[in-house]
Amino acid sequence: MRSDALSNRMRILEAAAEVLAVPGDTSMKSIARRARVGQGTLYRHFPTRESLVLQVYEAEVDDLVTAVPALLGSLSPQDGLCAWLRRLLYIGRCMPQFAEAMSVVGEASTEQCQKVYRPLLDALSVLVSANATDGTIAPGTTAEDVFTLLGPLWRIGANGAAGARAERLFEVLMRGLCPQAGAEDQ
Template sequence: MGHDKDVPPCPRTPLTPLGTAPPLRSDAQRNRERILEVALVELTRSADTPLSVIARKAGVGQGTLYRNFPSREALVLEIYRYEMQHVADSAARLLSGREPVCALREWMDELARFAMTKAGLADAIRQATSAPGSPAKPGHSPVTEAAELLLRSCEKAGTIRPGVTADDLILAIGGLWQLDPADDWQPRATRLLDLIMDGLRSGASGR
């Protein structure tokens, strides 16, 4: 659904559950990414999950966990930053192997996953940033820059309407942040993003 009849649909990777780990590179990197993967799942379930439980389920000692993340706040904010950077980095990767409009649509799926990560970690993030002297939540500039890259590539290809900015796109997809990660959010996210994609295509030059 959600495509003009003369525009072939873009093949996309199905939306996947939260906490899917990227490829591993070394023992140290494997430990770090495993901690982040487990912490995402456990802190989404309960913001008060003890770090000792996260270390045990990640298969590492507490010393390894604390060497990577010296505090609960550091761990929570690194999950948030790590997931956001993954979304940002995926823009160039998708553009390297897909038509720009298909890259944009699949990137929007990546953003949906990040929205669910943020929603699931809301309590943990609030705890990590609310106390006096706590670190600030990372800004969204990597995601905004990735959106601009994709939009300008699509505009140059003539597959979306001209003049759409990253801020326009982020505002339009704000409904993602209203979805409950505990529910069956994938079909609703897909429908919302397909509708937005239809709007972006409307008025395209068609070069």
Template sequence: MDSTRRRADAADNRARIIRVAREVIANAEEIRLNAIAKQAGVGQGTLYRHFPTREDLLAEVYREDVGELVAAAPALLAEHEPLTALARWFDRVVDYARVKRGVFAAVEAAVWRDLSAHSLGPIGDALTVLLDAGRADGSIRPDVDARDVILLIGYLTRLEQDEWDARARHLLQVVLDGLRRPERSVRATPR
């Protein structure tokens, strides 16, 4: 087998491992590396060659999710009006938050603090792009910024797993409604 083919196989294995790990993190109570390797169709040696520790794998899943979330903002704006783009970005936030919650629950405090510190900047920047576009077209309130929204959506960390599906998207819709620029009220004309 030539080296180009080996690199392609290694990249495919890595991508499958990350995809399966993301699904396990989002849906399972327990994260077992041997089960992830088996579901990904690789041996444990292959998994450990790519990710020497559990934290390495979980951190990579989290970093990839952050990267996808950040990249989604300009892509959504290219296809949709700002308010719709923000609503669709919020849909992605729900999926991201579910994985983030699983990762943070499974790694040591020092690891999750480091991951969180490195993701807030890029996520805030992506959110700023969406909010700026909405303010420019008049659909988003002018008095909110990315930090306001990040603080508001931080409640996702407080949802219990059994209420996630029923509440996460609904509550983000409430936040989105609060971000809309209020309609100008029609003043009654004096008689």
């Protein structure tokens, strides 16, 4: 990549991080304006809003992906899955643009979106597979299923009573995913 193109890309990512960090106008137009680039330049680097948002939150995604071996090395598969999903839920609730982007990505998303989404899905697949091997997850459960189930919890606010509600619903989700956990606690 040429140095001017790399400079533009870095300015766009920096501007996007700043814009996404505060409530208000988080449009692509406002990000381009903050980065001091034209919208054409912005869309050349990031063809969709989702690809830009996921790139901004790439560090959080990398942390989640690299945490899987340590979780499985130190916790039971079920506890590792729970800890990992709890962290993903926290990120999604505190960073609503990330949650929104994750809900859009999938089969028809851009290559840039897949660069972030695919490793996350693969990491979750490892956790789901470890639980399947351990017999602690509902048979036939896939990583895609878990993402689909977690998605609505991202829409719950990140503080106060909403936080307590999100935690309660997360526990319901985990009991559904890992039904043996509920049976053991009784």
